[in-house]
Amino acid sequence: MPAPARWTTTAVFCWCALLLWHGFGAVRFGGDSSVVFRAVYGFGYFIFGAVVLGVIARLWPQMGAPLWRPLMLASTAGLALLQVWLVHVSRAVPLSLDTWMAALLGIAIAAIAPRLFPSAWVRYWLAMERSTRGK
Numbered sequence: 634m635p636a637p638a639r640w641t642t643t644a645v646f647c648w649c650a651l652l653l654w655h656g657f658g659a660v661r662f663g664g665d666s667s668v669v670f671r672a673v674y675g676f677g678y679f680i681f682g683a684v685v686l687g688v689i690a691r692l693w694p695q696m697g698a699p700l701w702r703p704l705m706l707a708s709t710a711g712l713a714l715l716q717v718w719l720v721h722v723s724r725a726v727p728l729s730l731d732t733w734m735a736a737l738l739g740i741a742i743a744a745i746a747p748r749l750f751p752s753a754w755v756r757y758w759l760a761m762e763r764s765t766r767g768k
Contacts, residue, residue: 636760637691644688647681648712655720655732674732675739682709682743683758690759698759702744709740 654677686705713736721728747755
């Protein structure tokens with residue numbers, strides 16, 4: 634399986650796991666307003682955002698990092714809002730924008746994370762060796 638397909642499969646799996654966590658984990662921790670639930674949810678979206686950033690970097694290496702980050706932010710924020718809305722509709726609970734904000738915080742941290750991690754990790758994560766090797 635090629636690397637973009639592996640990363641895309643991982644991203645889909647992460648989003649489905651977050652949907653299940655939001656649907657069933659919120660009930661276990663007393664609802665969307667629980668601090669523990671929001672912390673885990675934000676961390677989950679940090680992981681999801683990091684994986685989506687890796688997917689975008691592998692699918693469109695010619696765009697470069699200045700365009701990868703906004704594309705990741707917009708796509709994952711839209712998926713997070715869709716997820717909050719799906720849980721709202723399926724469980725007939727009030728729409729929790731605080732839960733969406735926890736997801737947005739995790740996504741934003743994932744967008745700036747390449748500046749914080751060692752360069753060897755970032756080169757693997759964003760497939761920079763592959764995109765610059767042929768030049």
